[in-house]
Amino acid sequence: MKFESNLRRAQGLGSAKSGLHHWVAQRITAVALIPLGIWFVGAFIVLSTSPFEVAYSWLSSLWTATLAIFFVLVLFYHGYLGIQVILEDYIPHEFTKWAFIITIKLFSVLMALLAIVSILKIFLS
Amino acid sequence: MIPSVKEKRPLSPHLQVYKIQITSLLSIMHRGTGIVLYGGSILWVLWFLALAAGPQSYYRMQEFLLNPFGLIILIGWSFSFFYHLCNGIRHLLWDIGFGYDMPMVRFTGWTVIISSFFLTALAWIFGILYERIWL
Numbered sequence: 001m002k003f004e005s006n007l008r009r010a011q012g013l014g015s016a017k018s019g020l021h022h023w024v025a026q027r028i029t030a031v032a033l034i035p036l037g038i039w040f041v042g043a044f045i046v047l048s049t050s051p052f053e054v055a056y057s058w059l060s061s062l063w064t065a066t067l068a069i070f071f072v073l074v075l076f077y078h079g080y081l082g083i084q085v086i087l088e089d090y091i092p093h094e095f096t097k098w099a100f101i102i103t104i105k106l107f108s109v110l111m112a113l114l115a116i117v118s119i120l121k122i123f124l125s
Numbered sequence: 126m127i128p129s130v131k132e133k134r135p136l137s138p139h140l141q142v143y144k145i146q147i148t149s150l151l152s153i154m155h156r157g158t159g160i161v162l163y164g165g166s167i168l169w170v171l172w173f174l175a176l177a178a179g180p181q182s183y184y185r186m187q188e189f190l191l192n193p194f195g196l197i198i199l200i201g202w203s204f205s206f207f208y209h210l211c212n213g214i215r216h217l218l219w220d221i222g223f224g225y226d227m228p229m230v231r232f233t234g235w236t237v238i239i240s241s242f243f244l245t246a247l248a249w250i251f252g253i254l255y256e257r258i259w260l
Contacts, residue, residue, distance in 0.1 A: 027217065
């Protein structure tokens with residue numbers, strides 16, 4: 001038995017007041033991924049059959065390395081935002097939901113860092 | 126909420142009771158391809174790692190990607206990319222207020238389906254030609 005009025009129970013249950021940033025960030029990263037994605041998928045279709053030296057020298061250009069790092073950052077940001085929405089929609093259990101969201105967030109950062117360090121290693125050698 | 130009430134609470138009908146329509150199918154596919162693309166991004170990271178580790182691991186990665194199983198992954202991945210790209214542009218057009226009436230929704234929907242198949246084919250033909258001619 002709760003000694004609260006209906007009004008008291010309803011107060012504060014409105015919007016979380018933090019969704020706009022997610023929405024805007026998803027769109028900005030989406031727009032950035034249009035040219036970056038086309039460029040990278042095209043490059044990867046060609047490079048998937050290329051010898052080692054060709055792929056290695058491709059990433060030793062300053063512009064390619066910078067754009068590749070930029071791409072990886074935007075890609076995993078966008079990917080994390082999308083997976084987060086799917087988890088929020090389909091996992092009703094609060095603890096499980098947040099465990100997955102935190103895991104996928106940290107995992108996305110880890111993946112982006114692994115790719116960036118690999119790109120820098122190739123570029124600097 | 127009282128537990129017994131919560132258990133007997135009727136749930137709103139979900140996917141299984143509705144006939145699949147182009148609008149719902151494309152919406153579901155947008156999420157589906159999004160998940161596939163996240164998986165593909167992990168494969169990209171592994172490819173960068175293999176390239177950074179040296180020729181031996183790079184060629185092992187290439188061997189994996191270019192066997193029939195790997196090619197199915199690559200083609201499915203590139204199709205997912207072009208689908209998500211086209212339908213994503215459709216979403217961005219909605220965001221700026223374009224294309225809300227039903228004939229236009231169906232038209233852009235079919236445009237997305239046709240162009241994602243077309244772009245996937247084009248990308249692979251271009252990729253194979255590029256390899257034959259310049260490399």
